[in-house]
Amino acid sequence: xxxxxxIARPSLHRLPIYYRRxxxxxxxxxxxxxxxxxxxSADVPGSQVRKDLSYLAEYGRPGVGYEAxxxxxxxxxxxxxxxxxxxxxxxxxxxxxALALYPGFRRYGLQIVALFDNDPSKFGQLVGERVVQPVSxxxxxxxxxxxxxxIITVPAEAAQEVANMMVEGGIQVIWNFAPCKLELPESVxxxxxxxxxxxxxxxxxxxxxxxxxxxADAEPKAEENGGS
Amino acid sequence: xxxxxxIARPSLHRLPIYYRRxxxxxxxxxxxxxxxxxxxSADVPGSQVRKDLSYLAEYGRPGVGYEAxxxxxxxxxxxxxxxxxxxxxxxxxxxxxALALYPGFRRYGLQIVALFDNDPSKFGQLVGERVVQPVSxxxxxxxxxxxxxxIITVPAEAAQEVANMMVEGGIQVIWNFAPCKLELPESVxxxxxxxxxxxxxxxxxxxxxxxxxxxADAEPKAEENGGS
DNA sequence: TAGATTGTTAATCGATTAACAATC
DNA sequence: TAGATTGTTAATCGATTAACAATC
Numbered sequence: 001x002x003x004x005x006x007i008a009r010p011s012l013h014r015l016p017i018y019y020r021r022x023x024x025x026x027x028x029x030x031x032x033x034x035x036x037x038x039x040x041s042a043d044v045p046g047s048q049v050r051k052d053l054s055y056l057a058e059y060g061r062p063g064v065g066y067e068a069x070x071x072x073x074x075x076x077x078x079x080x081x082x083x084x085x086x087x088x089x090x091x092x093x094x095x096x097x098a099l100a101l102y103p104g105f106r107r108y109g110l111q112i113v114a115l116f117d118n119d120p121s122k123f124g125q126l127v128g129e130r131v132v133q134p135v136s137x138x139x140x141x142x143x144x145x146x147x148x149x150x151i152i153t154v155p156a157e158a159a160q161e162v163a164n165m166m167v168e169g170g171i172q173v174i175w176n177f178a179p180c181k182l183e184l185p186e187s188v189x190x191x192x193x194x195x196x197x198x199x200x201x202x203x204x205x206x207x208x209x210x211x212x213x214x215x216a217d218a219e220p221k222a223e224e225n226g227g228s
Numbered sequence: 229x230x231x232x233x234x235i236a237r238p239s240l241h242r243l244p245i246y247y248r249r250x251x252x253x254x255x256x257x258x259x260x261x262x263x264x265x266x267x268x269s270a271d272v273p274g275s276q277v278r279k280d281l282s283y284l285a286e287y288g289r290p291g292v293g294y295e296a297x298x299x300x301x302x303x304x305x306x307x308x309x310x311x312x313x314x315x316x317x318x319x320x321x322x323x324x325x326a327l328a329l330y331p332g333f334r335r336y337g338l339q340i341v342a343l344f345d346n347d348p349s350k351f352g353q354l355v356g357e358r359v360v361q362p363v364s365x366x367x368x369x370x371x372x373x374x375x376x377x378x379i380i381t382v383p384a385e386a387a388q389e390v391a392n393m394m395v396e397g398g399i400q401v402i403w404n405f406a407p408c409k410l411e412l413p414e415s416v417x418x419x420x421x422x423x424x425x426x427x428x429x430x431x432x433x434x435x436x437x438x439x440x441x442x443x444a445d446a447e448p449k450a451e452e453n454g455g456s
Numbered sequence: 457t458a459g460a461t462t463g464t465t466a467a468t469c470g471a472t473t474a475a476c477a478a479t480c
Numbered sequence: 481t482a483g484a485t486t487g488t489t490a491a492t493c494g495a496t497t498a499a500c501a502a503t504c
Contacts, residue, residue, distance in 0.1 A: 006436070012429050012432060013425070013429055015428070015432075016422075016424070016425040016428035016429065017409075017422075017425060019428070020407060020408070020422070020424075020425070021409075024408075040409070041409050078432065079428045079429075079431050079432045079435075080431040080432050080434060080435025080436075081428065081431055083431075083434075083435055083438070085431055085434055093326075094322075094325060094326035094329045094330070095326040095330065097322060097326070098321075098322035098323040098325070098326040099423075101322050102322070102323065102423065104407060104423070104424045105423075105424065105427060107424075108424050108427050108428055108431060109431060110427055110431075148434055148437070148438070149430070149434060172434075172437055173430055173433060173434050173437070175426075175427075175430060179248060179332060180248070180252075181245075181249075181268070181269050189430075189433055189437075191426065191429075191430055193423075193426060194244075194245075194248070195327075195330065195332070195333075195421075196244070196248075196332045196333060196335075196336050197241070197244040197245060197248070198403075198419065198421060199333060199336050199338055199403075200243070200244035200247070200307045200309065200336055201240050201241055201244065201307075201419075202377070202401055202403060202417075202419055203307050203308040203309055203311075203313055203336060203337060203338075204240060204243075204306065204307045204308055205401060205417055206308060206311075206313055206376055206377060206400075206401050207307075207308025207311055208234070208308075209376070209400055209401070209417075210311070210376070
């Protein structure tokens, strides 16, 4: 049962990047923007942009481009940015605090309505406009307020338990910043955001660069990894 | 557009996830682990894991699996986690502070050796073990210390200028958390980490869920409808 | 009209996975 | 040996992009 016959994953990921570019264009007073120009924001050719947008509707004018305002509105609608999305956040460390206070999320409709931690010394602490509550209340609050989304910024050891509590309360979408895999019912959508994983890919590239910089004079022939 | 024909992009991204799983296995005292088990950590089948690992070397034992310790060591080597990677971080807001203090990075070889901001009230402030310096010193410090990596956590408006200064100092790899596209020489590797972009994809899914939940509202269940 | 750019098709490119002989 | 799991091949699946008639 493949229920995901919607937009392609890479396409969905590019739409917010086009949107970001559109907002900039609007701010600059630009009225029309071409697919080629939109594509530059995501490092793809214009044909890719047109393909991506063809999932939504026909909106461009041949010879002219896309009307920036109306395309932005279309994307806001499709991405659901116009709807308020209430979320809880668990784990008030440095990262949790940063996310709770991140100014860019408001424009995208995210409302973090409750904060939790398991450290009693943090209970009652004010982060932005919200007070930190004991995690023991998590499930109950989620259920009572009918929250659909949870953000996890606890250490890896605690993440699974927190996720379970969230799901028990009815949460359906989890944004997981903890460096671990969560085992949850299939119906729950999990997006993992392990920054160390991203760092590791950069680490690989940096190391290659150093190596090729060292070997710049030595061997003109590109050979495979010599560390056998 | 002929680029390096190294490991495939999706494969490279999965390796750190396997690595994370391996560390866990090692901690639990597991000696051997199968490709199938490793694959579960990244939601891919065993055949995908074996394909990914075949880029590196032959390491598994048919009928047995992979020796956890030696495979972890191989990944550390390939990903360059064993090498120290010195970086500068610019933008000491909440996110910048969180990244500067993120405990998970050390194990991956990242060393943030200098912090910068353009707010005089932050100069001299201590974040972890480092003092915040004025951004006017950025290029110079990068050049003198021979730093290869820069982390950008400034607002979008300031990001391009900061990136230019980094590149002028000799930086080759940039981890960009600002919500904008950076225009830089091709030789510079840029990894964008716009959290709002990720949020937008989640927003899309949440909205679809709400819609289909409403559509399935034929059932007479006792539900409050004032929430939104 | 002449120039520009769209939406869509078809070809290409790349990534995933099932299958299986090899082998521990 | 019998059972398990590897590395690799071949088939499949999906995403990207060049090309072009349509059209503003």
